[in-house]
Amino acid sequence: MAKLTSRGQDYSKWYNELVVKADLAENSQVRGCMVIKPYGYAIWEKMRDELDRMFKETGHQNAYFPLFVPKSLFEAEEQNAEGFAKECAVVTHYRLKTDPNNPQKLIVDPDAKLEEELIVRPTSEAIIWSTYKNWIQSYRDLPILINQWANVVRWEMRTRLFLRTTEFLWQEGHTAHATREEALEETEKMLEVYATFAENHMAMPVIRGIKTPTERFAGAEETYCIEALMQDGKALQAGTSHFLGQNFSKAFDVKFTSREGKIEYPWATSWGVSTRLMGALIMAHSDDFGLVLPPTLAPIQVVIVPIFKGEEQLENIRTVATEIQQKLKAKNISVKFDDDDQNKPGWKFAEYELKGVPVRIAMGARDLENRTVEVARRDTLTKEVQPLENLDIYIEELLKTIQKDIYNRALEFKNNNITKVETFEEFQKVLEEKGGFISAHWDGSAEEEEEIKNLTKATIRCIPLDAEEEAGVSLISGKPSARRVIFAKAY
Amino acid sequence: MAKLTSRGQDYSKWYNELVVKADLAENSQVRGCMVIKPYGYAIWEKMRDELDRMFKETGHQNAYFPLFVPKSLFEAEEQNAEGFAKECAVVTHYRLKTDPNNPQKLIVDPDAKLEEELIVRPTSEAIIWSTYKNWIQSYRDLPILINQWANVVRWEMRTRLFLRTTEFLWQEGHTAHATREEALEETEKMLEVYATFAENHMAMPVIRGIKTPTERFAGAEETYCIEALMQDGKALQAGTSHFLGQNFSKAFDVKFTSREGKIEYPWATSWGVSTRLMGALIMAHSDDFGLVLPPTLAPIQVVIVPIFKGEEQLENIRTVATEIQQKLKAKNISVKFDDDDQNKPGWKFAEYELKGVPVRIAMGARDLENRTVEVARRDTLTKEVQPLENLDIYIEELLKTIQKDIYNRALEFKNNNITKVETFEEFQKVLEEKGGFISAHWDGSAEEEEEIKNLTKATIRCIPLDAEEEAGVSLISGKPSARRVIFAKAY
Numbered sequence: 001m002a003k004l005t006s007r008g009q010d011y012s013k014w015y016n017e018l019v020v021k022a023d024l025a026e027n028s029q030v031r032g033c034m035v036i037k038p039y040g041y042a043i044w045e046k047m048r049d050e051l052d053r054m055f056k057e058t059g060h061q062n063a064y065f066p067l068f069v070p071k072s073l074f075e076a077e078e079q080n081a082e083g084f085a086k087e088c089a090v091v092t093h094y095r096l097k098t099d100p101n102n103p104q105k106l107i108v109d110p111d112a113k114l115e116e117e118l119i120v121r122p123t124s125e126a127i128i129w130s131t132y133k134n135w136i137q138s139y140r141d142l143p144i145l146i147n148q149w150a151n152v153v154r155w156e157m158r159t160r161l162f163l164r165t166t167e168f169l170w171q172e173g174h175t176a177h178a179t180r181e182e183a184l185e186e187t188e189k190m191l192e193v194y195a196t197f198a199e200n201h202m203a204m205p206v207i208r209g210i211k212t213p214t215e216r217f218a219g220a221e222e223t224y225c226i227e228a229l230m231q232d233g234k235a236l237q238a239g240t241s242h243f244l245g246q247n248f249s250k251a252f253d254v255k256f257t258s259r260e261g262k263i264e265y266p267w268a269t270s271w272g273v274s275t276r277l278m279g280a281l282i283m284a285h286s287d288d289f290g291l292v293l294p295p296t297l298a299p300i301q302v303v304i305v306p307i308f309k310g311e312e313q314l315e316n317i318r319t320v321a322t323e324i325q326q327k328l329k330a331k332n333i334s335v336k337f338d339d340d341d342q343n344k345p346g347w348k349f350a351e352y353e354l355k356g357v358p359v360r361i362a363m364g365a366r367d368l369e370n371r372t373v374e375v376a377r378r379d380t381l382t383k384e385v386q387p388l389e390n391l392d393i394y395i396e397e398l399l400k401t402i403q404k405d406i407y408n409r410a411l412e413f414k415n416n417n418i419t420k421v422e423t424f425e426e427f428q429k430v431l432e433e434k435g436g437f438i439s440a441h442w443d444g445s446a447e448e449e450e451e452i453k454n455l456t457k458a459t460i461r462c463i464p465l466d467a468e469e470e471a472g473v474s475l476i477s478g479k480p481s482a483r484r485v486i487f488a489k490a491y
Numbered sequence: 492m493a494k495l496t497s498r499g500q501d502y503s504k505w506y507n508e509l510v511v512k513a514d515l516a517e518n519s520q521v522r523g524c525m526v527i528k529p530y531g532y533a534i535w536e537k538m539r540d541e542l543d544r545m546f547k548e549t550g551h552q553n554a555y556f557p558l559f560v561p562k563s564l565f566e567a568e569e570q571n572a573e574g575f576a577k578e579c580a581v582v583t584h585y586r587l588k589t590d591p592n593n594p595q596k597l598i599v600d601p602d603a604k605l606e607e608e609l610i611v612r613p614t615s616e617a618i619i620w621s622t623y624k625n626w627i628q629s630y631r632d633l634p635i636l637i638n639q640w641a642n643v644v645r646w647e648m649r650t651r652l653f654l655r656t657t658e659f660l661w662q663e664g665h666t667a668h669a670t671r672e673e674a675l676e677e678t679e680k681m682l683e684v685y686a687t688f689a690e691n692h693m694a695m696p697v698i699r700g701i702k703t704p705t706e707r708f709a710g711a712e713e714t715y716c717i718e719a720l721m722q723d724g725k726a727l728q729a730g731t732s733h734f735l736g737q738n739f740s741k742a743f744d745v746k747f748t749s750r751e752g753k754i755e756y757p758w759a760t761s762w763g764v765s766t767r768l769m770g771a772l773i774m775a776h777s778d779d780f781g782l783v784l785p786p787t788l789a790p791i792q793v794v795i796v797p798i799f800k801g802e803e804q805l806e807n808i809r810t811v812a813t814e815i816q817q818k819l820k821a822k823n824i825s826v827k828f829d830d831d832d833q834n835k836p837g838w839k840f841a842e843y844e845l846k847g848v849p850v851r852i853a854m855g856a857r858d859l860e861n862r863t864v865e866v867a868r869r870d871t872l873t874k875e876v877q878p879l880e881n882l883d884i885y886i887e888e889l890l891k892t893i894q895k896d897i898y899n900r901a902l903e904f905k906n907n908n909i910t911k912v913e914t915f916e917e918f919q920k921v922l923e924e925k926g927g928f929i930s931a932h933w934d935g936s937a938e939e940e941e942e943i944k945n946l947t948k949a950t951i952r953c954i955p956l957d958a959e960e961e962a963g964v965s966l967i968s969g970k971p972s973a974r975r976v977i978f979a980k981a982y
Contacts, residue, residue, distance in 0.1 A: 028622065029564060030557040030609065035622055038552035038637060045553065061529035062536065066521040067611075067642055067658050068580075071587070073520060075597045085587040085597055089559075091611065092583045092599065094646040096562070096576040106566045106576055108583065108608055117599055118521065120558075120582065120611070131519065131526055140833075146529065151558055151642065155585040167558050342631070 004354075006288045011232040015283060019161045022291050022354050024278065032159040032166030039355065040278065042299035044169070047277060048149065050201050050296070051171065054193050060145045060173060065127050067151075068118035073126045077251035080125055083218020087155040089120040089166075120153040125219060125270055128174045129248040136176060136266060139259050143186070144176040152274075162279035163236075163491055170274035176249070176266040178258065183267035184222075187243040190271040191224040194239035202277065203294035203407035204228050204284045205414045206238060207437070207486060209462025214446050217270075221245035227461045227486065229414045230283040233435020235461045235488035238280050241271035279491070284410055285379075291356025292379050294406050295399040302328060302335040302395060303357045307345045307364035314339060317363050320388065324361070324373075327392035333399065353378060358402050359395060379406050420484070424452075424475040427487070431456055437488050441481035443474035451476055452487070461486045495845075497779045502723040506774060510652045513782050513845050515769065523650040523657030530846065531769065533790035535660070538768060539640065541692050541787070542662065545684050551636045551664060556618050558642075559609035564617045568742035571616055574709020578646040580611040580657075611644040616710060616761055619665045620739040627667060627757060630750050634677070635667040643765075653770035654727075654982055661765035667740070667757040669749065674758035675713075678734040681762040682715040685730035693768065694785035694898035695719050695775045696905050697729060698928070698977060700953025705937050708761075712736035718952045718977065720905045721774040724926020726952045726979035729771050732762035770982070776870075776897055782847025783870050785897050786890040793819060793826040793886060794848045798836045798855035805830060808854050811879065815852070815864075818883035824890065844869060849893050850886060870897050911975070915943075915966040918978070922947055928979050932972035934965035942967055943978070952977045 004021065005013045019025055024040030027033075036044065052062070068091065075081045095112035099105040121127065128146075135141060149171045159165050173190060177183040191208060198206045206226035216223040220242035228238045249255070249265040258264050285292040295301050304324060306317040321337045328335045336357075338348055345362065352360055360376040367373050373391065376383040379402050386394055417436030421427045430438055442448060442460065452475065453459050467483040474481045495512065496504045510516055515531030518524075527535065543553070559582065566572045586603035590596040612618065619637075626632060640662050650656050664681060668674040682699060689697045697717035707714045711733035719729045740746070740756040749755050776783040786792050795815060797808040812828045819826045827848075829839055836853065843851055851867040858864050864882065867874040870893050877885055908927030912918045921929055933939060933951065943966065944950050958974040965972045 026625075028557045028618070030559045030561060030618070033557035033559060035557065036555040038554045041554045042552070061533070063529045063532045064527040064660065066519045066524035066526065067644065068521045068524060070521060071597060074587075075595070078595075081597060085589075088585070088587060089582045089609070090584040090587065090599055091580045093581040094579070096565075096579060096581065096610070098576075104566070104569075106562060106572060108581055118580070119587070127519070127521070134517075153558065169555065 004288055004290065007231060014288070015279075016161065018282060018286060018290060022356070024282070025161045027161065030166075032156055034161050034165050034167075036169075036275070039299065043281070043293070043297055044275060044278060046297045046299065047201070048171070051193075051197055051273065052149075054197060055147050055171075055173065058189060058193060060147045062148060063146045064148055064150070065124055065131060067121055069121050069124075069127045071117045071119060073130050074119045076126060076130070077219050077248055079247070080123075080219030084122040084154070088122050089153045089155060091118040091120065121150070122152055122154045123270075123272075124148065124150070124152075124172055124174065125244070125248050125268075126252075129252040129254060129268070132176055132266075133252050133254045136254055136256050138257050139178050142176055142178045142256065142266060143182065145173075145186075146175065147171055147173040160279075162275055162282070165275070168275045170272050172270060172272040175269045176254075177268070178256070178264075178266060180245075180267050183269050184243055187222070187224055187241045187269045187271070190269070191226065191239070191241040194241065194271070194273060195226050198226055198228065198238055199407065201294065201296045202281050202284070203296075203403060203410060204238070204280060205407065205411045207462060207464055208466070209464045209486065211240075211462060212446075212449060212460050212485075214449055215460065217242045219244060219247050221247065225462055227437075227488075228280050228284060229417055229437060229488075230280070230491065231413070232283075233417060233489075235437065235490040236276075236280050236283070237461070237490065238277060239271070239273040242269060244268035244270060285406055286356065289350075289381070290354030292406065293356035293358060295358045295403050298356060298358050299334065300336045300355070300357050301333050301399060302359045302361060303348075303352050304335065304337045304361045304363065305345055305348050305352075306337075306339060307362055309365075313365055314341075316365075316368055320368065321363065324388075324391060328395060331392055331396050333395065349376075353381075359398060377402060379409075418486075421475075422472070427452075427458075427475055428456060431458055431487075431489070435489065437461070437486050439484045439486055441472035441474045441483075442485045443477045443479035443481055445477070448474060448476050456489075458487045458489050461488050461490060495779055495781065498722060505779070506770075507652065509773060509777060509781060513847070515773070516652045518652065521657075523647055525652050525656050525658075527660075527766070530790065534772070534784070534788055535766060535769060537788045537790065538692070539662075542684075542688055542764065543640075545688060546638050546662075546664065549680065549684060551638045551666075553639065554637050555639055555641070556615055556622060558612055560612050560615075560618045562608045562610060564621050565610045567617060567621070568710050568739055570738070571614075571710030575613040575645070579613050580644045580646060582609040582611065612641070613643055613645045614761075614763075615639065615641070615643075615663055615665065616735070616739050616759075617743075620743040620745060620759070623667055623757075624743050624745045627745055627747050629748050630669050633667055633669045633747065633757060634673065636664075636677075637666065638662055638664040651770075653766055653773070656766075659766045661763050663761060663763040666760045667745075668760070669747070669755075669757060671736075671758050674736075674760050675734055678713070678715055678732045678760045678762070681760070682717065682730070682732040685732065685762070685764060686717050689717055689719065689729055690898065692785065692787045693772050693775070694787075694894060694901060695729070695771060696898065696902045698953060698955055699957070700955045700977065702731075702953060703937075703940055703951050703976075705940055706951065708733045710735060710738050712738065716953055718928075718979075719771050719775060720908055720928060720979075721771070721982065722904070723774075724908060724980075726928065726981040727767075727771050727774070728952070728981065729768060730762070730764040733760060735759035735761060775901055777847065780841075780872070781845030783897065784847035784849060786849045786894050789847060789849050790825065791827045791846070791848050792824050792890060793850045793852060794839075794843050795826065795828045795852045795854065796836055796839050796843075797828075797830060798853055800856075804856055805832075807856075807859055811859065812854065815879075815882060819886060822883055822887050824886065840867075844872075850889060868893060870900075909977075913963070918943075918966055919947060922949055922978075922980070926980065928952070928977050930975045930977055932963035932965045932974075933976045934968045934970035934972055936968070936970075939965060939967050947980075949978045949980050952979050952981060
């Protein structure tokens with residue numbers, strides 16, 4: 001197995017190689033679209049199941065809305081339409097026919113042109129709010145708290161596996177509320193669900209914040225986000241929660257009779273995370289040997305590798321391994337016994353390191369005699385000998401420790417990579433030499449934001465929710481600023 | 492709440508009304524596409540979760556392949572392409588732009604025409620087998636046992652909620668094997684998974700069989716199916732499992748080196764069930780009062796309706812109801828306490844009958860005194876008084892009984908509606924007067940099959956797997972036949 005390019009050598013190449021070699025995903029024959037392979041999909045399923053549980057726990061229900069958005073609905077909310085029109089897949093025909101010039105080939109049947117073109121959903125506000133029109137008449141119909149797991153398509157020019165693909169999988173929550181306050185509360189609640197998920201399950205600390213107007217979702221009044229830091233010092237937007245105000249209810253003429261008998265427009269939110277989180281997970285923790293997965297998201301949490309000569313040794317090891325497996329499974333720990341005789345233990349060690357299996361148990365003839373095993377941690381690459389007795393309890397605790405340690409390392413890295421700067425010179429120096437999040441004053445104008453972006457490629461990732469009031473002067477214009485914002489180069 | 496049209500009056504109207512009134516689904520603003528509403532989606536989720544469990548138990552893994560199929564891949568397997576070309580959505584452009592004549596409107600940007608059109612997948616054999624080409628080199632890469640949960644699009648001219656929609660949700664398994672025998676075994680195994688699911692979870696008995704060549708999946712060498720009987724005497728194909736032979740491996744030039752060192756083409760299967768199963772579930776069991784759901788698939792298995800005057804009575808009932816809830820939840824039974832004070836108990840009774848909640852518990856002041864409750868079964872519409880003591884154990888058993896009884900009623904109905912006929916006259920008479928499955932001899936020709944279809948609209952649903960050898964003469968041609976096949980009018 002050829003080694004991965006190291007992160008130090010070429011971070012971007014390391015990422016691309018890792019995604020493919022760890023069997024997570026690959027490019028398909030369709031421009032910009034990926035194939036999510038079984039191992040990658042198993043990780044995504046674990047993310048999805050946990051998020052789904054959290055959405056249901058906070059009162060949301062799943063539903064499913066059409067893949068297609070008729071053009072007239074698509075264009076109803078102007079900002080949203082403008083934001084997505086430039087990168088959408090358009091269905092214009094509903095039939096192919098045999099090419100009269102070549103009976104082996106098919107051509108688009110010109111007689112099957114649609115009266116109205118259909119847009120493959122890049123996001124579903126339009127189709128969903130045109131549906132809500134029939135569902136909402138009275139305050140008693142509110143709130144509507146719906147989520148959908150779906151595929152969406154955005155015609156991106158430059159794509160990268162998981163991080164930016166033409167088609168991706170995501171969930172999109174779409175809620176409707178009787179009051180502005182309630183919708184704002186929902187927007188913030190779902191941001192916190194995302195942040196909790198990122199931190200507790202992905203072991204990935206995030207900054208919670210608000211986007212500047214320039215970086216807002218097309219059609220939103222306010223976009224909340226969580227921003228994570230990758231090991232190369234670049235930021236990654238890991239989830240967004242939008243307060244949509246009454247933009248969509250007005251665009252689709254959705255009204256309700258309030259408790260007081262007045263006709264009002266409901267208030268909306270939408271929020272989403274996507275398979276992009278896979279990219280974040282990979283880049284936040286992995287190393288030059290391969291994936292490092294937090295135990296909560298690892299499809300295989302423990303692998304048992306027998307070290308044997310001949311059938312008899314293998315059978316003796318198998319007896320003990322089966323016992324271990326049963327005990328671990330009883331604790332809801334997923335475990336694999338790899339008795340494949342075509343690959344050597346060394347090959348298997350490297351393979352499971354590449355795949356990010358959190359704990360490896362190796363067992364040889366001497367271990368059997370001593371009633372011990374060798375336990376290796378993927379995250380620290382350390383090994384130790386442990387007695388067979390109470391091994392299940394030891395492993396259960398070890399997985400918790402690993403989860404915590406992975407998070408703490410990422411947290412330390414993040415904390416060490418938030419740099420306060422006062423001048424634009426300092427800003428440029430930190431950005432070039434160190435990267436990471438830069439905390440600086442900003443005058444609040446789109447002009448300064450734009451200028452900094454043009455000069456450095458760094459953008460304002462967010463105005464942190466916990467930003468303290470602090471008088472300062474902005475980096476370029478020198479105008480007064482009341483709080484710091486977070487800049488970074490980003491994925 | 493207006494009553495449903497009765498089944499006797501107009502079965503088709505009854506179905507359409509029931510789907511909408513029970514909040515399962517509705518037509519969207521996109522031609523032929525449906526919105527699956529939260530209650531309907533919750534039932535689909537239960538089906539999906541159980542099927543997914545069964546797939547994984549039989550060694551399959553999930554993955555995800557692109558939504559789009561480039562035209563050149565689509566046309567590679569000729570039969571398959573021909574089968575789906577007439578009803579597929581075609582993406583021809585990747586951008587909209589502002590209409591120069593009307594800045595409020597968007598038009599397709601003629602400068603953004605795709606070099607090669609993309610077909611929205613009607614099924615994924617083409618895209619998946621073009622991917623497998625890179626995954627399969629040696630017999631050691633086989634078998635590949637992959638399933639995908641996805642949306643697909645077929646441009647149907649006449650659509651009906653769940654039964655036939657332009658976009659639908661489904662799963663599609665796509666497997667590759669080293670030998671013909673192994674692929675055939677997989678085809679049959681997955682048919683049995685579907686049959687078991689239909690019978691044990693949907694409480695819907697099915698006939699397992701093989702399709703005639705005319706009714707085969709486009710590109711298959713053999714199509715296995717399960718056929719269910721609806722209450723109006725029409726059949727519904729509930730799942731198919733295809734033996735694809737080497738058609739796709741040859742079309743996409745997928746080869747492997749066998750254990751003996753020979754270059755060979757792998758053998759393929761594909762198998763799928765879709766949201767159509769929702770239609771089958773509804774039509775198999777429901778009645779003029781609404782849905783009848785088997786407990787295994789009911790999002791709410793038990794509803795507790797308090798019958799009270801004033802807050803104090805409600806609070807007393809709530810105390811007891813909470814206890815019942817906790818005990819039932821501990822047994823993994825989903826239960827809802829409906830304390831809404833805007834609707835009367837009678838309204839709620841009708842509502843939960845419409846929604847198919849299997850068990851209703853009603854509690855009033857007198858029940859509290861007597862330490863009893865009234866327990867009503869949805870399937871039989873019967874009621875009885877039960878002591879509070881050990882109610883959870885009673886309900887747990889009752890749910891099992893209901894599951895069994897629903898299945899047995901459907902089985903009895905099916906068995907009473909398989910009619911053996913010997914002549915075409917008899918065939919026509921039974922079809923007109925009774926409907927159902929008709930078991931008759933057929934000469935094995937596409938001509939006779941076609942003639943019967945043209946004369947009666949009945950098709951051969953399948954050649955049952957358990958059909959016994961029995962000499963006979965076919966209905967129209969009078970030619971000899973070795974076994975009976977199953978005819979019916981079908982959805």
